[in-house]
Amino acid sequence: MTECTERSEGREGMAKRNTAMNVLVVGGSGYLGSAIAQACAKAGAEVRVVSRRGTATVGEGIRGDARLPRLGLPAGVRADVLAQTTHVVLSFGPVAWTTGPGEALETHSSGMRSVLAFLREMPGLEQAVHVSSLLALGRAQGRVTNRELYTGQDFRNWYEYGKYCAERLVRDATDLPVGSVRLGPVLGADPRGGRPDTEHGLPAVFPHLLAGYPVHLEARGDFPSWVTDVSSAAEVVVKALTAPIGRATWTWFDPAMPTLREVFTEVCRAWGVVPKIFDAKPLGWVTRRFGGRLGVAGELTDYAKPWFDLDPAVLRDIPEPWPVPEPDYLAATGRALLEPATVSRG
Amino acid sequence: MPGRPVSVDTDPHPYFKVYSAGNFGEVAPQRLSPMSWSLVGDPMERGTRALARLLWGRPPWAEGTYYVFVGYFGCRPYHNLAACCHLSQTIPGLAPQDVTDAYFEGVDPPAELAALRATKVRQATGTALLLRELRQVGPRLRALEERVAELEWGLRAAVTANSPVALAGVLRDAQPVLEEAWAVHILTTSGLVPLSALQRWVYRRLTRHGAQIAHWLSRPRELVWDRLHMAAATMDPYGPGSFLDSSFYEVADDTAPWRDYAVRHKRASTSAGEQALSLVDPAEAISGMLPPWRSKTVRALAVTVGEVMAGREHSKSLAMRTLHIYRRLLPELSPLLGLDESAWPYLTIREFTDLPTNPGLANRAAPRMHACRLALGTPMPEHLDLTGGDGVPRPWLSERPQTQRGVAPGIGTGTVMSPDDDLPDEPVIIVCSSADADIAPLLPFAEGVLSERGSDLSHIAILSREYGIPCVVGYPGAASLPRGTAVSINGSTGEVKILDQS
Numbered sequence A: 001m002t003e004c005t006e007r008s009e010g011r012e013g014m015a016k017r018n019t020a021m022n023v024l025v026v027g028g029s030g031y032l033g034s035a036i037a038q039a040c041a042k043a044g045a046e047v048r049v050v051s052r053r054g055t056a057t058v059g060e061g062i063r064g065d066a067r068l069p070r071l072g073l074p075a076g077v078r079a080d081v082l083a084q085t086t087h088v089v090l091s092f093g094p095v096a097w098t099t100g101p102g103e104a105l106e107t108h109s110s111g112m113r114s115v116l117a118f119l120r121e122m123p124g125l126e127q128a129v130h131v132s133s134l135l136a137l138g139r140a141q142g143r144v145t146n147r148e149l150y151t152g153q154d155f156r157n158w159y160e161y162g163k164y165c166a167e168r169l170v171r172d173a174t175d176l177p178v179g180s181v182r183l184g185p186v187l188g189a190d191p192r193g194g195r196p197d198t199e200h201g202l203p204a205v206f207p208h209l210l211a212g213y214p215v216h217l218e219a220r221g222d223f224p225s226w227v228t229d230v231s232s233a234a235e236v237v238v239k240a241l242t243a244p245i246g247r248a249t250w251t252w253f254d255p256a257m258p259t260l261r262e263v264f265t266e267v268c269r270a271w272g273v274v275p276k277i278f279d280a281k282p283l284g285w286v287t288r289r290f291g292g293r294l295g296v297a298g299e300l301t302d303y304a305k306p307w308f309d310l311d312p313a314v315l316r317d318i319p320e321p322w323p324v325p326e327p328d329y330l331a332a333t334g335r336a337l338l339e340p341a342t343v344s345r346g
Numbered sequence B: 001m002p003g004r005p006v007s008v009d010t011d012p013h014p015y016f017k018v019y020s021a022g023n024f025g026e027v028a029p030q031r032l033s034p035m036s037w038s039l040v041g042d043p044m045e046r047g048t049r050a051l052a053r054l055l056w057g058r059p060p061w062a063e064g065t066y067y068v069f070v071g072y073f074g075c076r077p078y079h080n081l082a083a084c085c086h087l088s089q090t091i092p093g094l095a096p097q098d099v100t101d102a103y104f105e106g107v108d109p110p111a112e113l114a115a116l117r118a119t120k121v122r123q124a125t126g127t128a129l130l131l132r133e134l135r136q137v138g139p140r141l142r143a144l145e146e147r148v149a150e151l152e153w154g155l156r157a158a159v160t161a162n163s164p165v166a167l168a169g170v171l172r173d174a175q176p177v178l179e180e181a182w183a184v185h186i187l188t189t190s191g192l193v194p195l196s197a198l199q200r201w202v203y204r205r206l207t208r209h210g211a212q213i214a215h216w217l218s219r220p221r222e223l224v225w226d227r228l229h230m231a232a233a234t235m236d237p238y239g240p241g242s243f244l245d246s247s248f249y250e251v252a253d254d255t256a257p258w259r260d261y262a263v264r265h266k267r268a269s270t271s272a273g274e275q276a277l278s279l280v281d282p283a284e285a286i287s288g289m290l291p292p293w294r295s296k297t298v299r300a301l302a303v304t305v306g307e308v309m310a311g312r313e314h315s316k317s318l319a320m321r322t323l324h325i326y327r328r329l330l331p332e333l334s335p336l337l338g339l340d341e342s343a344w345p346y347l348t349i350r351e352f353t354d355l356p357t358n359p360g361l362a363n364r365a366a367p368r369m370h371a372c373r374l375a376l377g378t379p380m381p382e383h384l385d386l387t388g389g390d391g392v393p394r395p396w397l398s399e400r401p402q403t404q405r406g407v408a409p410g411i412g413t414g415t416v417m418s419p420d421d422d423l424p425d426e427p428v429i430i431v432c433s434s435a436d437a438d439i440a441p442l443l444p445f446a447e448g449v450l451s452e453r454g455s456d457l458s459h460i461a462i463l464s465r466e467y468g469i470p471c472v473v474g475y476p477g478a479a480s481l482p483r484g485t486a487v488s489i490n491g492s493t494g495e496v497k498i499l500d501q502s
Helices: A002-020 A031-042 A075-084 A101-120 A158-172 A202-210 A230-242 A260-269 A281-294 A298-303 A312-317 A329-338 B022-027 B034-056 B081-088 B096-103 B120-135 B137-161 B164-206 B210-217 B224-232 B282-288 B292-336 B349-354 B359-377 B437-445 B459-467
Strands: A022-026 A046-051 A060-063 A087-090 A127-133 A178-183 A249-252 B018-020 B070-073 B076-080 B383-385 B405-408 B411-417 B428-432 B446-451 B471-473 B486-490 B495-499
Touching: A022 A031, A031 A046, A031 A087, A031 A230, A046 A075, A087 A101, A087 A230, A101 A158, A101 B210, A101 B282, A101 B411, A127 A158, A127 A230, A158 A178, A158 B282, A178 A230, A202 A260, A202 A298, A202 A329, A230 A249, A249 A312, A260 A329, A281 A298, B018 B081, B022 B076, B022 B459, B034 B070, B034 B076, B034 B120, B034 B164, B034 B292, B034 B349, B076 B081, B081 B096, B096 B164, B120 B137, B120 B164, B137 B164, B137 B292, B164 B210, B164 B292, B164 B349, B210 B282, B210 B292, B224 B292, B224 B437, B282 B292, B292 B349, B292 B437, B292 B459, B349 B359, B405 B459, B411 B446, B428 B437, B428 B486, B437 B446, B437 B459, B446 B459, B446 B486, B459 B471, B471 B486
Parallel strands: A022 A046, A022 A087, A046 A060, A087 A127, A127 A178, A178 A249, B411 B428, B428 B446, B446 B471
Antiparallel strands: B018 B076, B018 B383, B070 B076, B405 B471, B411 B486, B486 B495
C-alpha cells in the first residue's frame, strides 16, 4: 500500500527530479557499474563515479574505496560530493565466487557499513539503490519472493554470504532511503568495450565450454538461469532511482526466462560450438575436484542444479514499462569473447 | 639468611633464564605486593607443574624448590618465557613462535635447550592427555563456580556475624578453590595454543581459505563477563560481580604503595540493545560451503576453540572472584592476628595462614617492606634476560621487530575513545594501553579496539571476538591518540589508518 503511494508520487515528480539528478555510482568502473553510469547519463543525470581505479566511462571519475571511511575521499572532493549528490547507486565489489571470507566481508559487510555511514552525511539524498544479487538468497528454502532474505538457507560460497550481509545491512538501515535491486547473472557485451571478464561469476565457465570440455548440469540445464542483460539491468537500476524504489526490494531478470542450457547454447553459437552438457554426477564431482587444473573453479559446480524456487511474479513489483533486454544479448556475449583482450582496464 | 641482602625476588631458574611480563603485563598491575604474588604466582606455578607432571611425567627441570614457570623480580610478576617455549616443543606441530605470538606479543623465543627435549612417545602421549584434560574443563568450571559462590556466601555470613572462627574458616576453604581456579586457567590458557594451531592446520587442509576462515570462525559464543557486569549492577557488596570494582590481581589495592600500581576499573552498566535481526554468523554460513563431514569438522573445531576461549575467561573470572574474597578477608583477619594494619601485604598467604601457630612469622614483614621499597624504585624491563648470571636484570631483546597485529577480524572505523571517557553518540574505537575484561560493557557500543599491548589470544582479543568487532594490538601510542581523532582499523591485516580530523 505505502509502496504504491510512494511510487505514484515518484512518477509525478519524475520529470522534475530527472533534470536535477546528481548520481554517485560507488563502484562504477566495473562491468555493471559502468553500464549503470552510462544509463544514468542517458537519463539526463550528472554522474560521478567512485572506484579504486578512479576511471569512468562517463561523467567524473574519482578515486576512492568503499571499504574506507567516507569512501576514502580527499576532504575537498568529499565536501562537493556530499553537498551535490541526490542519488546514489551502490554497485561495488567483484562477483568473485572464489574469494575468502576476509575479502568478501571486508567488501560487502565493512564496505557497506562505511558506505551507509557516508550516506547518512548526505543532506540532499533522495534515493539510493543497492545493487544486490539473487545469490544473497544462497540455497534458499521454499518459494522466495522479494520479501525473503534469510530463510534459513545456507550459502555456497563467501560471495553469497557477503551479498547477504550487505543486503541485511541495507534493510536494517531504516533511517535511509535505500532500496535493493536483486539481479541474477548479468551477461552481454562489456559496456566498456573489449572482451568481457571471464574470471568471475557464471562467465567463468564459458572458456571451458568453448574449448569443448563437457559440463555437468542437473536435468541437462533445463532450469531457469535468472540471467539478464547488462543494459536492461542498468535501466532497472535507473528506474529504481527515478520511480523511486523507496525502501523496497526489486528483482530483475530477463522476462523471457532462458534456461541455463539455452544460455550456454546461445553463447557458444557465435563460436560454432555446441556445448557438451551432461547430466552426470561423477562428471560434476571430477570438475569440482580437478577443475582447477583445467582453469574452471570448483565453486562453479555448486550452480549445476536449480538455484532456488523464485516466484517469477516478483517482476511485477517493478513499475511498467519494463526495460526490454537487448535482442540476442546471449549471442553478443559469445561474440564479445572473440574480441582480442587488448583493452586496458586500469 | 645473614650476609645476603633481603630481597623479595625469586631465584631464576637454573636453565630457563628468559622471562617475560607480556601476558601479565596486559592485565596485571606493573608491581604486585608479596601477598598478591603468593596468591597469583604461587598457585599458577603449582597448576602448571601439576599439568606438566600429568602430561609429561616428572620432567626433572620442572622439579625443585625454585619457581619454574613464573618469576617475581623487583616486585614485578613474570612468566618464564623460556620454559613456556620449551613446553611448546613438547607438543608435536607446535613451535615456540606459536607461544610467543599467542601470549608474549610476538617477541623472539629464546634458543631451545635440546638436551631437555622430550621423546616422541612422550610428546604424543602428552598431547592425547592434554586433549582429555580439555574435555573436562566445562564440568570443572561449573563445580568451581559453585565453590566460589559458597565462599562468597561464607564471607558474607562471617562478616555479618563478625565471627573470627567463621572468617578463619573462609581463609582455610579459599586456598583449594584458588588453586583449582588457577589450575583451570593454566589448562585453558596452555590448551588454546595447540588447539588453535591444530585448527589452522586442519582448516588449511579442508578448506580453500583455511587461515582466514580460522580467523573468522573462532568466536566464543557467550563470555562470563556480561553476566558478571550484570550482577555488579545490583551493587551487592558480596555478589559475584563486586570484584569488578577493584583492581584485578592486586589484593592490597587499598594500601600504599600498592594502591599506586593497582588499576582501578571503571564500572559501566550494560544496557546493550542487540540488533533485532542479527547477521548470520560466519560460522553458520560456512555450513553449506563444504561437504557435510568437512563442514562438521570445521564447525566442531571452531566451537571447541571458542569454548576453550570462554573457559579461559571463565576461569580467570573465578580466580579474580576468589582473590576478591581474600581482598576483604585479609584486612578483617589481620587485627585479630595482632598484625599491623599495613603489614599484611608483605606476608605471603602461607605465612599469614600459619600466624596463629607461629606468631613470629609477623616479623618477616618489616625487612620485606624495605626490600619492596628498593625494588619499586628499580625500573623493570618488559622482557627480562637473566642469562648473565650476575643477577643484573637486562631486557630481552627481540631481533624481529614487533609489529602491530590484527587479533580479531573485521574493519572498524570511529573516533577514538579511552575506556574512562563517557560514550559519545558517534561510532567509537576504544584505544587503551592495555585492556582487560573491565571494558566488556563498552564493547557492544564500540566499532573496534586498538591497544598498545596484547597478543593473539589475550583477553582483549577473546572479548573482541565475542562481540564480533575488530581488534588490533601492538600499536604503540594508541592510548595517547588525541580525543576526536578518527581512526580505521583492520583486524584481519593489522592495518591502522589515522584519518584527518575534519
